[in-house]
Amino acid sequence: MNQKLYDLYGKRFIEEFALFADKNIKLFVIFEGKVPEEIISKNHNILIIPLLNEKHNKFFKFFGSLYEARGLKVSVFQEKGQQKINVSSDYKFDAIRFSFKPFSIQQSLDYLPDKLDYLIWTDADLRCKKKFFEKDLLNFLPEKEQLMSYLGRKNSYSECGFLGFNLRHPEFYNFINRVINIYITGEIFSLKEWHDSWIWDHVRMEFEEKNNLFKNISGKGFEHHHPFINSGLEKFFDHLKGPVRKKEGQSSSKDYIN
C-alpha cells in the first residue's frame, strides 16, 4: 500500500478489517512511504510495516529504469515507405508494478511469530462485510499436506488477490525464494508474461511437477473471471477487482454466479 492506494481504498479496508476481524487474526500492512498517523495506533491486531526490502531494491536498481519492464512495448514498422515507431502499454509486462506483492510477502516473513500456521495474502482492495474468525477462513487455506491455496481460473492465469500459505509445509520457504529469485535474477523477462499472477502460477506448476500439492479454492468460480466472490469467500468479503468495481465500491450483481 502507498498513500495513493490508501486514499483510494486502503483506508476503508483497514477500518473494515479493524471492525470485523477477530483479534486473533493479525493484519500486517506493508506501506510504502510515510504512514498516515491515524493508523499507527489502530487496533492491536493491525501493524503497519514500512516497505524495506533489500532484494526489492536490488530488483528496482537492476531493472527499474527499463521501459520494457514497466510494460511499454516499442515496435518499429514501415508505413508508406517511412519507418515508424509504435509505443503501447500492456499490464501483462509490467514487472515493476506487479513486483510489490511477492516482495511484500517475502518481507513479511521477517515479522511472523514462529508458532504461526498460516499466512494469507490479500489485496488491499478488499471489503470486509461481516465479523470473521480464524475458523471461517480455514476452508480457504491449504490442508496440512498442501503448500498454498489459490483462486485458479479455467481460461486464464490465477486470480491472486487471495493466496493462502501453509507456513509449516517443508517447501514453503523454497517456494517463496524461488518466486523472488525469478525477479532478482531477471529470469522473469524470459517468461511469457511478467506480472506476478503469471509468476505465482509458473512456480506453482514447477512445484507441482515435484509432487507438491496445492489447493484451488475457486469452487464454482473456476470458470468465471472473478472467482474470489464465487468461491465462498464472498460470505465475508468483496474484492474490488479492476477500476470499475473500485469506483463503485462493490462488485456488480452480474459478477456473482447464481
Add this chain to the structure above:
Amino acid sequence: MPSFYTDHYVNQTVMQFFSKSLELPLLNINDYKDNDEIFITYGILRGTGEIIKKKKENFIYIDHGFYRSSTRKFTKEKKTILNELGGYFRVIKGDLYFNNFEFELDSKRFDELDIELKDKRKGDIIILSEPSQNTLDFLEIKNWTEDTIDEIKKYSDREIVIHNKFSEIPLKSLLEKAFAFVSCQSTAGFQAITEGVPAYFTHESLKKFGNIVDIEKNQLNYDVLYAAANSQWQLKEFFSDEFKLYIDKIISK
C-alpha cells in the same frame, strides 16, 4: 502503561510491535504528559531523549540489538541507511545500553545465535572505539576520547588506535592486531569478545563486565555476551510468551 512513538518510521514500527503484542496503549510522543508511570519508547531522538533524562530509571528503552541487529549502512555523509527490520532489538530497563541489575546469564539464547567464539588473540594495540555524536551529546561526555585515553594510560602503555563507525579501516581488520577493545558502551565490544579480544567499558551499566583497571589482565569475559543475548529480541518474538515474561521481569526490577 502506554508506550510512545515519534514521527520516525523505525520508531513507529518497533513501538507498534511492542505495544500491540503486549496490548498496551500507543500514543504520540507529543501527547506525553509528565507522570510516575514507566516511560517506554525507541531511540533518543525527536523528543524521547529529553523525557528519558527526566525519568531517571523509570523507563524501558528499545534500540538496535547487540548482535544480529538489523543491517545498516553508515555513509560518509553521516547518514544511517537501514536495509531491513528483521534483526534483534535490545529492550532495557532504566538504561540506554544494558540492564543494570543482576541478570540472567543462561547461555541458551546466545548459543542459538550460532556465533563463533574465537580463541584469545595475541595482539598489541588497544582499540579505542568512539561513541557516536548522539551518544556523546546525550550522555554529556564530549571529552570521552581524551578522558578515556588518560584513564587507559594509567594502566597500560600499549599503542591506542582510535576507531569509530565512519572509519575507513574496518573494525575486523583492527581486531586482528588488538590486545584490548575499549568503548563507552558499544556493541562492537561484544563483537570484539567473540573475535577473541577482551572488551572494557566506561559506561556504568557495563563496567562490571570489563573495567579499564583490569585491562592488562587480558581476560575474556563471556558473561556480558550471555546477558546481552537475553536482553535482545526480534520483532516477531515480541508476540511470544517468553518476551512477555521478560518484560514482566524487568518491570519488576
